[in-house]
Amino acid sequence: MQINKEELKKSLVNLIRLTSTSLPDDVVDSIKTAVQKEDEGSAAKNALTMILKNIEMAKEQSTPICQDTGTNIYYVSKPVGIPSRDLESLIKEATTIATEKSYLRPNTVHAITGRNPGDNSGIMTPYIHIEEWDQDALEFKLMLKGGGCENVSDQYKLPDTKLKAGRDLNGVYKVIIDAVNNAQGLGCAPGIIGVGIGGDRATSTIVAKQQLFRKNHDTNPLPELAELENKLCKNINELGIGPMGFGGKTTVFAFKIGHLHRLPASFFVSIAYMCWAHRRHTLTVKNGEYTYD
Amino acid sequence: MIKIQLPTTEEIIRKLKIGDEILISGVMVTARDAAHKFLIDKNPPEYKEILGNTFIYHCGPVVAKENGEWRFVAAGPTTSIREEPYEATVIKNFGVRGVIGKGGMGEKTLAGLKESGAVYLHAVGGIATMLAKCVTKVKNVYMLDELGVPEAFWQIEVKDFPVVVTMDSHGGSLHKEIRGKSDVQAARLING
Numbered sequence: 001m002q003i004n005k006e007e008l009k010k011s012l013v014n015l016i017r018l019t020s021t022s023l024p025d026d027v028v029d030s031i032k033t034a035v036q037k038e039d040e041g042s043a044a045k046n047a048l049t050m051i052l053k054n055i056e057m058a059k060e061q062s063t064p065i066c067q068d069t070g071t072n073i074y075y076v077s078k079p080v081g082i083p084s085r086d087l088e089s090l091i092k093e094a095t096t097i098a099t100e101k102s103y104l105r106p107n108t109v110h111a112i113t114g115r116n117p118g119d120n121s122g123i124m125t126p127y128i129h130i131e132e133w134d135q136d137a138l139e140f141k142l143m144l145k146g147g148g149c150e151n152v153s154d155q156y157k158l159p160d161t162k163l164k165a166g167r168d169l170n171g172v173y174k175v176i177i178d179a180v181n182n183a184q185g186l187g188c189a190p191g192i193i194g195v196g197i198g199g200d201r202a203t204s205t206i207v208a209k210q211q212l213f214r215k216n217h218d219t220n221p222l223p224e225l226a227e228l229e230n231k232l233c234k235n236i237n238e239l240g241i242g243p244m245g246f247g248g249k250t251t252v253f254a255f256k257i258g259h260l261h262r263l264p265a266s267f268f269v270s271i272a273y274m275c276w277a278h279r280r281h282t283l284t285v286k287n288g289e290y291t292y293d
Numbered sequence: 294m295i296k297i298q299l300p301t302t303e304e305i306i307r308k309l310k311i312g313d314e315i316l317i318s319g320v321m322v323t324a325r326d327a328a329h330k331f332l333i334d335k336n337p338p339e340y341k342e343i344l345g346n347t348f349i350y351h352c353g354p355v356v357a358k359e360n361g362e363w364r365f366v367a368a369g370p371t372t373s374i375r376e377e378p379y380e381a382t383v384i385k386n387f388g389v390r391g392v393i394g395k396g397g398m399g400e401k402t403l404a405g406l407k408e409s410g411a412v413y414l415h416a417v418g419g420i421a422t423m424l425a426k427c428v429t430k431v432k433n434v435y436m437l438d439e440l441g442v443p444e445a446f447w448q449i450e451v452k453d454f455p456v457v458v459t460m461d462s463h464g465g466s467l468h469k470e471i472r473g474k475s476d477v478q479a480a481r482l483i484n485g
Contacts, residue, residue: 043314043457047417050455054420067355067367067421102366105355106442114327116441148372148395148418163483174483181479184472186372186396188418235482239475244395244417246457247471277419
């Protein structure tokens with residue numbers, strides 16, 4: 001497979017534009033379902049109505065849905081023969097252009113000096129993960145994850161004595177309820193909750209975030225986890241936190257739970273909270289064609 | 294819907310109660326993490342003029358400059374609790390009448406609102422394009438070079454900017470009420 005670098009860079013800018021300014025259909029569907037459930041005249045209903053209006057306006061004008069254009073997280077799949085370094089450079093160049101075009105806010109600061117380079121450059125930013133696959137195609141999955149919801153994300157290690165959460169799926173259930181309750185409206189509820197069970201402190205979080213690439217309405221391939229996701233969905237809204245924490249009927253749209261092998265000594269449960277503005281889109285390049293999802 | 298025109302007065306603000314939905318018009322100022330730290334560290338007297346009897350907006354906007362004029366492109370609220378160590382003092386020292394943000398604030402700010410006669414106003418997080426449309430004009434920007442775009446003080450004119458009062462000047466906090474109820478439910482779910 002050959003790539004046309006200029007064309008690919010343009011398409012990557014377009015992927016950033018699309019992701020910053022429009023939500024995937026499954027997320028919009030979740031919000032539309034939620035607005036119907038809230039009481040007429042409630043702050044919760046008004047908030048969701050404004051959210052839907054904002055989504056429409058942002059799409060029409062190609063302006064960011066949320067000013068916090070977040071950590072830019074890329075998962076790239078590439079065929080053999082295309083150098084990873086080329087793809088990384090193209091993503092970085094596209095990021096600079098997208099910032100100039102105000103699709104992204106200058107959103108990275110030096111951890112020590114606090115200096116903002118102004119173009120979203122920096123150490124490990126954007127976050128890019130590249131894998132090789134057997135297909136003769138290139139795929140770029142992009143997610144923008146804002147700081148508000150990242151700050152209420154959490155990690156537990158089981159057993160947790162305080163919550164009486166043991167090293168089993170019931171223990172996992174308990175810590176997830178605790179995390180959503182602690183988050184209140186701060187992660188811009190209603191949220192989508194990615195969970196990683198197992199691994200070490202770092203890999204557990206990576207898996208939790210990867211789960212957020214799943215569609216809101218999909219079904220977990222592992223029956224035990226599918227059951228846990230459904231149980232959480234059914235029960236969590238009893239917390240009454242509601243949109244923005246104003247109180248209301250929908251606090252979480254979906255739970256997406258993944259797992260990975262762990263050491264016998266460790267049992268981590270990582271929770272990645274994603275706000276309602278769940279911005280994720282995909283660019284696929286195949287046979288010289290560029291398609292977006 | 295209650296309409297509030299900025300600048301405002303303590304008398305008007307004292308009348309507001311949690312749950313009130315409000316449309317704000319007039320001139321207000323964005324300030325977030327670095328700006329709050331600056332106000333506390335330097336206590337610059339000229340900022341009394343800029344912040345007095347108006348609202349602070351916890352927001353780091355996406356802006357564009359066209360024909361020499363700044364324009365707000367996306368401007369939703371950021372999480373307010375990070376300013377908890379500073380806010381009560383900023384409100385008192387600079388005569389601020391309200392703080393707009395998201396997620397609510399803590400006990401220190403709640404006490405500060407009561408003492409100084411100010412309110413906490415919750416905007417809907419993430420509706421950045423819609424709220425940017427409510428910004429009709431960028432009047433001034435302060436400390437842009439020193440703090441960068443998201444952190445600078447943007448003095449903006451707004452029209453019908455929608456918010457909900459979630460902390461009032463009488464000790465009321467919607468956040469405390471909701472948390473109290475959800476804690477009970479969470480304990481019930483966790484303990485089966």
